[in-house]
Amino acid sequence: MKAWNKVGVVGAGTMGSGIAQIAAQAGCEVVLVDSSEDALQRSQEKLGKVFARLVEKGRVTSSESESVQQRITRAKTLESLAPCDMVIEAIVEDLDIKTTLFQSLEGIVAEDAILATNTSSLSVTALARGCTRPDRVIGLHFFNPAPLMALVEVIPALQTDADLASHALAQMAAWGKSPALAKDTPGFIVNRVARPFYSEALRILEEGIASVQDIDASLRAQGFRMGPFELMDLIGHDVNYAVTSTVHAAFYGDSRYRPSHTQRQLVAANWLGRKRDRGFYTYEGGVRQGNEGQCVEGVAERILAMLMNEAADAVFWQVASPADIDTAMQKGVNYPKGLLAWADSWGIQELINIMDSLRHRYGEERYKVSPLLRDMARQGRTFF
Ligand SMILES: NC(=O)c1ccc[n+]([C@@H]2O[C@H](COP(=O)([O-])OP(=O)(O)OC[C@H]3O[C@@H](n4cnc5c(N)ncnc54)[C@H](O)[C@@H]3O)[C@@H](O)[C@H]2O)c1
Structure with missing residues (x-):
């Protein structure tokens, strides 16, 4: 299979901008497309700032910074993706919208170009189904912030060409990532395996066994950078609750993945975490208020x-x-x-x-x- 030298990214938001940066840093020519002119401009400005900081810290030279940035071109229309070896989408998390995008892309890119999705929760198989050539569709799930987090979950759909998964694993390794192969199942690896970090912490809180602060302290003492409640406050309760609900529904209501009433209440109150200065903790000027907790046995x-x-x-x-x-x-x-x-x-x-x-x-x-x-x-x- 062909190496991915010319890469298209659709969606210049949080994830798409990061993915474009990674591909350009790996030496690829990148075409970044977004339907919003604003998003394209914001993405360009943000990347400029990121590279200015990297140059300041001596992590890259200014000529490297310039050539990486020059490797990314920006466009509003999909037609500019025609010469790409592969296109990855990072647009809104909606199966119908993503399907329509892939159908349009099929009319633009070459026969052998790969179509990848950065979806966190949709079935890659369901997305592939809408395509004329579903065998060239694959999931490449990056983590936020994409340039810093090494993981990429590589998710072949049921219909994906057998050679494409190993090719994608090799390409991701060549981009400096640590890829992990995952079956196309709800939550893939991380969003499935991590559920108890939140749900069991919530349960322990609801039972009154330990406080938010004490549960967080107990997990930090095990080497976690953040306890579950600090992390949920950072992710946003709307997002975290939605992921839990999606995984729960996708597993036909398996009680292991049941969402928490406590978290639902936070969402209902619009206490979404750091972004609202209030979640399990309160924040002033972005700084968490209150005392640190203590480890509680068990x-x-x-x-x-x-x-x-x-x-x-x-x-x-x-x-x-x-x-x-x-x-x-x-x-x-x-x-x-x-x-x-x-x-x-x-x-x-x-x-x-x-x-x-x-x-x-x-x-x-x-x-x-x-x-x-x-x-x-x-x-x-x-x-x-
Ligand atoms: N944010 C995360 O932490 C994260 C992590 C992993 C995966 N994801 C997945 O990545 C995808 C993007 O998430 P995000 O957080 O970067 O979203 P975002 O809202 O920051 O960016 C989405 C961008 O896509 C553009 N867009 C929407 N529809 C479009 C279309 N039809 N054509 C062209 N551009 C279009 C929007 O203008 C916007 O700039 C979603 O599928 C999400 O589930 C997100």
Whole structure:
């Protein structure tokens, strides 16, 4: 398959601008398209500032900065994408709008050009279905901020050409990324495996076991850069609640992914987190108010056990390999360790014991041990 030398990006917002920067830094010629002139201009200004800072810090020379920026051309219409080897879309998260875009692109790009989507929650397979040549469609899920987060989830659709996934993995590695291959299932790897970080923390809060501050402190003590509540405040409760609801619905209401009433209330109150200066915490001038919490015994252990069980279950359901799951959580959301390597270090039986005691206490499906862990304990196996 052809190397991706000429890259098109549709959508010059948060993600598209970052993806254009990565491709240009990797030496590709980039055409960045957005229907909004404003968005194109903002993106250009932002990139100018980013590179000015990189030059100031000595990370790139001014001539490098100039040539990278010159490699990105901007346009308002899709026709300028005609010579591209591949086009990645980062427009609004709506299946119909993305399908219409891909259909238009099929009339513009070459027969063998690749069409990629940066969707976080839609089925790549459903998107491919709308195309005449669904075999050239693939998911390339970057993480925010794209130039800084190394992970790219590579998601072949059911219809994707068998060689395209390995080609995409190699291209992403050539762009300096750490790709992880994921099955086209709800939430792919990260947005599925990370659910308990939020949901179990919310549950512990709702049960009155520990406060927001104490739960955050307990997770930070394990090496997480942010506790669950600080992180949800940063992501925005509207966004985080929507992702949880989408994953929950996509799993036909599996209680493990059930959204939280507490978070729904925050959304209803428009206390969306940092962007509204109020979420679980209050903020003044962007600075979080209130005292730091203290670690509470058992809190981090319970959340970590749920995360490890979720990661193991993703292996059980063939969503991704153990190595790709550990890469994804470390490179996409900065987890301090890979969850499965972490499970190995705890001991698989120890993890099972914690899950079983939660299941015994609550009697809920939510705390069901992944069958993979039981098999592994019986056979004395570890993940790595
Ligand atoms: N923001 C994140 O953290 C994040 C992370 C991973 C993936 N994603 C996914 O990336 C995509 C983009 O998200 P974003 O946060 O960058 O959005 P954004 O709102 O910042 O940018 C979207 C841009 O697309 C443009 N656009 C919309 N429809 C268009 C069309 N038909 N043709 C051309 N341009 C069009 C808009 O003008 C806007 O500039 C979504 O699918 C989202 O789910 C977002």
